[in-house]
Amino acid sequence: MICSRTPREFFSADGVQIKETDVGQPCTECSKCMGYEPHNWRKNCRNCKCLREGHEIVAEHGARSRLGLTSNHDGLDARSLGYTFVPAGLTTARQVDQYYSSLPTHEVPKLGSKGEAARLQRIVKQLPKQDLALAACKFVEDSVKSSYQDFISARNEIALDIGLAKPAPPNSICDGCNRTIPNQQVSVVAPRMGKLIWHPGCFRCSTCQDLLVDLAYCVYDEKIYCERHYAELLKPRCEGCDEAWGSNCTETECFSAPTTAVLAPGGPRRDIVCLLTLLLPVALCLPMSRSTDENCAREDAAAQIVYFGP
Incomplete structure (x- = not known):
């Protein structure tokens, strides 16, 4: 495994870009919800009590911008090809089609499809805004704010990265399923994991086993995780407000x-x-x-x- 630090120039001077539309959005977990209504402090909807992430929250930025990484201007334009996301590393429409042909139809982020909605849900769930920006937290006390910033800096330097899509070299074995990947088949590599390679459908979080949205991942103990579950390996997350930074919520409203x-x-x-x-x-x-x-x-x-x- 490669443990090099991420150069500062890989991060945008504008910082993280987080803009979400949640109020009034329909619930995907139940049929009784009249639209998402935020609770003052809990992560549940006031109307249906389902989790916020169980609603069709619209995240206006992809994983790269949400994490504060610089834009990738060398890749293909996803929307011109009919998608909301195309992995970096692909250079032709044919490669894009090959990449997405290996995924179930409902996982493919085509414009206006169920796959697009699934991608948006993953962005909100796997990259929770309260893990990315102090301004999105409600219960982080002044005494732990510096610890919060230290965690973000350390995570960005030694754990966080975006995977790439590329043709597989000969004799490749998928690290997810241990099966052979045919020569030149479009696959996924994670720069922080050295020469390891995955089928597109096997590049998943080691905890929740969900596809890693926009190929964003964190490395811990030589395994890949979504940011949410990487953070939970190091910090306990409150089940009430969904924050994970030594918050004082066990003595406030989260005990509801x-x-x-x-x-x-x-x-x-x-x-x-x-x-x-x-x-x-x-x-x-x-x-x-x-x-x-x-x-x-x-x-x-x-x-x-x-x-x-x-």
């Missing part, structure tokens, strides 16, 4: 359930849960034998909670 608890550490992070949600399954299975009902393992979890009260 009437009774809340934090599971005692059993891994790299604590999980915030509703106490009633945690205990109800325990109460229901108490009369049953612990040897016959594995749900009773909840008793062990309930015994380890740290109660915060109403």
